[in-house]
Amino acid sequence: MNRRLIRAFRATTYEAEGAVARIGRRSRGIDALLTGPAAFITAWNPYSRPMPFGWNDRMQDRLRDAVAGSVIGEGFGRGRAWAEHHLLVAGAPARLRVVARRFRQHAIVIVAPGRPARLLAA
Numbered sequence: 001m002n003r004r005l006i007r008a009f010r011a012t013t014y015e016a017e018g019a020v021a022r023i024g025r026r027s028r029g030i031d032a033l034l035t036g037p038a039a040f041i042t043a044w045n046p047y048s049r050p051m052p053f054g055w056n057d058r059m060q061d062r063l064r065d066a067v068a069g070s071v072i073g074e075g076f077g078r079g080r081a082w083a084e085h086h087l088l089v090a091g092a093p094a095r096l097r098v099v100a101r102r103f104r105q106h107a108i109v110i111v112a113p114g115r116p117a118r119l120l121a122a
Contacts, residue, residue: 001106014040014109016073016088021117031113039096039108044084046104060085097122
């Protein structure tokens with residue numbers, strides 16, 4: 001990932017079920033949703049290339065199927081001029097990283113109880 005993309009990830013707010021996470025910060029709201037590690041993952045806009053809404057929506061449905069039973073909540077990642085649907089998915093970071101690669105994502109945002117959110121390259 002280049003510096004511009006990393007800055008964009010860091011400037012994004014990640015929301016699920018009304019709780020908000022930001023990279024480098026701890027979130028009591030997110031902590032309340034968790035029993036262990038989890039990650040914000042999307043299937044939208046693979047490798048940061050904008051795709052039509054219908055395509056993004058179909059890919060997000062496939063992601064939802066791929067992580068069925070592990071979804072804690074649904075929400076959005078919101079940047080300055082964009083937003084993408086995200087899932088907050090419970091699981092080990094290594095496993096969730098594999099899922100993100102399958103859906104051609106640059107990175108995921110890892111959250112764990114009592115810890116700040118962190119960016120993990122897929």
